[in-house]
Amino acid sequence: MSLMLDPPTDTRDETLDHEVLRQAIRAACDRIAPTWPLDRFIAVNPWWGHRDRPIEEAAAQLAVQAGSPLLMPRAEFLRHWKAGTLGAPDLQAAIDAAGSHETVASLLGRCQADPPPPARLPLVTDLLDAGRDLRHAVAWRDAVTHHISQCCAAYFDDAQAAWGPDRSGGLYACWLRQSAHDLGPGMLMGFRGFSRRVAQLPREPQALIAQALQALRVPAQAQEAYLGALLLSINGWAAWCAYLRWQARLQQQDDDHLVQLLAVRLAWEWLLHQGHAAHDLASRLAAGWQRQAQAVAGARRAARADWLWQDALERSYQAPLCEALAHGGTQPETAPAVQAVFCIDVRSEVFRRALEAAGPQVHTRGFAGFFAMPVAWQALGTELQRPQLPGLLAPALCATEDSDEPGLGQWLARRRRQRLRWSQAWQAFKGSAGSGFSFVESCGLALAAPLLQRGLGRGGRAQPVEQAGLPADAAARLRPRWPAAPDGSDLPARVQAAAQALTAMGLKQGLARLVLLAGHGSSSQNNPHAAGLDCGACGGQTGEVNARLLAGLLNDPAVRQGLQAQGIALPATTWFVAGLHDTTTDECRLFDLDLLPASHAPDRAQLQAWLAEAGDRARAERAPGLGLGHLAGDAPALRQALQSRSQDWAQLRPEWGLAGCAAFIVAPRQRTRGLDLGGRAFLHDYDWRQDEGWRVLTLILTAPMVVTQWINAQYHASTVDPQRYGSGDKLLHNVVGGHLGVFEGNGGDLRIGLPLQSVHDGEGWRHVPLRLSVFVQAPAAAIESVITGHEVVRQLVHHGWLHLFRLGDDGGVWRYRVAEGGAAWVSEQAAAAA
DSSP states (O other), X not given: OOEEOOOOOOOOOTTOOHHHHHHHHHHHHHTOOOOOOGGGOOOOOTTGGGTTSOHHHHHHHHHHHHOOOSSOOXXXXXXXXXXXXXXXXXXXXXXXHHTOSOOXXXXXXXXXXXXXXXXXXXXXXXXXXXXXXXXXXOOHHHHHHHHHHHHHHHHHOOSSSSOOOOOTTOHHHHHHHHHTTOOHHHHHHOEETHHHHHTTSOSSXXXXXXXXXXXXXXXXXXXXXXXXXXHHHTHXXXXXXXXXXXXXXHTTOOOOHHHHHHHHHHHHHHHHHHTTGGGTHHHHHHHHHHTHHHHHHHHHHHTHHHHHHHHHHHHHHHHHHHHHHHHOOOOOOSOOSEEEEEESOHHHHHHHHHHHHHOTTEEEEEEOXXXXXXXXXXXXXXXXXXXXXXXXXXXXXXXXXXXXXXXXHHHHHHHHHHHHHHHHHHHHHHHXXXXXXXXXXXXXXXXXHHHHHHHTTOSOOOOOGGGTTSOTTTGGGOEEEOOOXXXXXXXXXXXXXXXXXXXXXXXXXXXXXXXXXXXEEOOOSSOTXXXXXXXXXXXXXXXXXXXXXXXXXXXXXXXXXXXXXXXXXXXXXXXXXXXXXXXXXXXXXXXXXXXXXXXXXXXXXHHHHHHHHHHHHHHHHHGGGGTOGGGTTOHHHHHHHHHHHHHOTTOSOSOOTTTTOOEEEESOGGGTTTOOOTTOEEEEOOOGGGOGGGHHHHHHHHTHHHHHHHHHHHHHHHHHOHHHHEEEOGXXXXXXXXXXXXXXXXXXXXXXXXXXXXXBOSSSBSSOOOOOEEEEESOHHHHHHHHHHOHHHHHHHHTTSSEEEEEOTTSOEEEEEEETTEEEEEEHHHHHHO
């Protein structure tokens, strides 16, 4: 098909309300959630920008803008019904809570077939595709996405390619320059004169947006939604640009790449419209978006029954959990021989339960896995700094590493720099154009043995990035270092950091002889999304650095003396030990044992024995879900199988990560100890009696709760809309730009979110998309004060993005119910009795 396009006409109208336009652009961009790069891959709620709306309204808006669902197909709800996962009482409770006129019978009737999806309002590309036979042609929507995506991949490339485009002037200017010499649209899509017409576009992205919207006659009241739909059509790269803006704003700056990407996508709409005057595209586009508000209202009405099913499915999970929490867990009767602080991660719940079963004298606690260390990390002999804290925060300082042996650190730093320079030169040779066809022939035999070993799962564990370029035994001789001043002026800051961590963890009194600070990480090979299996609270890294930093601070005599001056007296017999829980193998490694006092050697030996037994128990529990149930009774064989799994470069599912996550429980461990929560609950210790002014509660509900909601929402989105919010099939992944993300194949949009293999086992979904249920043991007034005083918390709770429950000290459980007349706490026990 040949398209004869006239040059774009300058249709600027001096009466254009530029402030309204700026607000529409800003609002559309604010709806896009960021995605983190692969080496810092953390879970993100892709609907974060919609939290100011009720979730049902946001779902309707996204359906109209992008055809994107927030709910499972009805067939999935029916499958849960037939499996007995949810029953008539759950459906009736959902109906009653919504004040609906539906009945259980009518809902079952609706579930027999999926209704047609709400009509997505069209873009110009859609209007053109609607009149074409796409069986033997490339859709314009796909062609435009591919063209923009290839430009973005080159523009944002971070040293993966040895050459790149001219980035001066920004993304929009780069696209203009590339497109001015691009013959692809003409040759592949029959777009004659494409380059010449691109050259006539406005040079500034804001001017392009203003002129294009006028030319396309998009109604003013629909401009935000239309611009948002354009960004959603290239959502992967929009999310990357949103990440750049997020990082800039953490540094009190800003970034406009998202606006420039919007201009690029809108430019395509304008250019295609200009060549089809006979099709009257502007009028058809305007007519469609004129009814945007009605379309959203219609989509919301059509989904009412589906939201009742969703609420019923969530209640089917909440009801037995409320019952278990009402009766509480088992109170340990003995003083602790060991206190072990683990990350709140749902995988830690399984290991903590196993550890307490192995050693009843072990008292475990849950805390965010960065251990309140607000740091970035710079490995010895490198310039690279990486955050070791949640993506919501900016690091306050940079930690490093060194050796206790005089001069060793300097020698290792020099050696590492030499090795890394050699490695960089080697990578440049492998990636150069001249060696592209000769590399395998020249070096194939030399690389055959390592490749064979990795293919058989015998290549050893992947070397952590912080150990790259170091001799094999050097890592054990280095320790993380808090940034120190030669004159000791940093001591007050170190004391303050230690005091804040102890206060937040509730560890200011009653300490055992050994306190384990256990971060976590994962082992896998050949896995671009490996960081997604590490600690999200540590910015997609392992928790080793944070645990060792805090243990070092708390064992420092000068810091302890400073803490005593603040009223925090750590017993002289208490020693803090850092550890790392490998969530793939359920092994727990301890660090810096050479510093452990000889008096604590028996305590250490006992702890290691308990950790080993806990590993056996946890592995046996996880084995059936990994297809290894036949080895659950053979501890050595199962341990070996999981170690091999972690080293196998062809393994698509080294572990299940946080699949199944559904609850966040903020309460003393006594409330949950002994309860089998199935590895589905985040556990954060909290005792409101020790929380003066609700400072700790505020911190938990504004930070860890938000992080857990992000995780829950990402798994949810990657399940209900894997095409838009999942990264596709691991077998087809190609890393883009060194670490930006992946393509599924060699083109299309940047894929974000979780790989299909993280949520699906090949036969069915391993993650059930439920909104997060948050349980907090604290007075109602305390919880309400946080809701009232913090907009983000209020939006998540009042707009239905999560469920909130209160746990009473006497065993009661109340649901926070929001209705038109206000909010109230409703007893779950009363509801169950009814």
